[in-house]
């Protein structure tokens with residue numbers, strides 16, 4: 001059984017409070033009520049409900065002020081405002097402050113029920129998804145890589161099949177997609193896992209030193225070679241040599257590397273005697289190898305040799321279904337690292353993350369979650385905590401948030417009506433200019449276009 005969902009109702013008129021509370025009575029839902037807004041806030045802090053129903057006009061604190069405090073406490077709480085004094089200004093304000101609905105009094109009980117049912121269903125789905133995600137995180141991890149999208153499963157399966165047998169492999173994929181992790185996985189699952197995993201970052205090696213670095217040299221091979229020196233290939237004997245950013249390897253070195261791969265022997269610079277080595281070579285690049293070959297910057301024969309086993313790491317954009325899991329994974333990691341008890345990411349922050357295009361892939365996501373985990377004052381990450389580049393200029397997730405939970409909640413009627421009116425009004429004020437109207441409502445142009453289509457507005 002999942003834990004009960006909670007609703008807090010705050011209304012200074014006892015009769016109306018009772019009516020609302022009674023009409024929402026059902027199994028699996030606990031309802032708390034308060035006639036005093038301060039008591040209501042105490043209840044909210046204590047019970048941490050999923051849904052709050054607020055009367056707009058109350059003595060001491062009005063509904064909008066309570067709404068502010070609720071959003072400060074947890075922006076993920078769904079707040080429905082109830083009012084007998086509807087004005088467009090308060091509706092706009094409520095939506096911008098993060099309310100998800102705005103119902104007219106006297107409350108239509110069927111409309112209220114329909115609206116709350118929709119929100120409860122969404123909360124239950126989230127509860128389930130959350131429990132599921134925690135298990136999934138364990139079952140969706142492979143050698144330190146998280147993923148359950150078809151593309152990642154395919155990658156994991158390929159690594160597993162290939163690892164026991166390969167002699168050389170090429171990992172290609174955009175930056176930040178986990179090529180280093182794939183290389184380590186290949187090593188860890190191969191018979192060479194008892195040997196060393198030696199990394200050579202080809203973009204960091206000075207061209208003239210490349211060969212002595214990789215193949216070693218003998219005394220007197222060049223000025224300054226006062227002793228024999230072992231190269232990385234020999235050092236990796238019995239294990240794996242990881243050639244990162246192989247696209248940056250000079251052509252002459254590529255030719256010699258090919259010989260190492262073909263003959264499994266290495267000749268130190270200045271020597272004529274080859275030496276047998278037993279080494280697996282994994283190369284990686286985020287560049288387009290075919291383009292490099294076309295420009296004669298990469299040897300085709302070396303490519304074919306390496307690409308007998310080619311593993312492609314997909315971009316994050318190709319596997320966005322992995323986002324929630326990756327978010328959770330990094331959140332848990334930074335939670336430990338920063339010694340914070342971080343509980344989650346608000347829905348609107350998740351929406352912002354889902355909208356981003358992630359050119360820097362997992363590395364960018366990792367940095368974004370790290371940044372947010374550091375910035376957040378509370379135990380939940382919200383849009384404001386995310387790096388500006390990620391959440392874009394879209395400070396107002398509110399309409400988006402509404403849309404995420406209630407696009408099909410037309411039954412509730414009133415909110416859709418308000419929203420339609422708001423959008424029509426903004427369009428009018430902007431003299432039909434969509435971008436301007438979007439700016440007035442602080443929503444994106446895409447959102448604006450979507451809403452206009454939804455409400456058939458022009």
Ligand SMILES: Nc1ncnc2c1ncn2[C@@H]1O[C@H](COP(=O)(O)OP(=O)(O)OP(=O)(O)O)[C@@H](O)[C@H]1O
Nearest residue numbers: 144145146174175176177178179180181286362363
């Ligand atoms: N599937 C994944 N699950 C969890 N973490 C991942 C995953 N893929 C990558 N990461 C993390 O993302 C970061 C970037 O990964 P990595 O360094 O392997 O990228 P790369 O493909 O080698 O990028 P580049 O081409 O820029 O070198 C690392 O911190 C890594 O741990």
Ligand SMILES: [Mg+2]
Nearest residue numbers: 179180244284
């Ligand atoms: Mg890398």
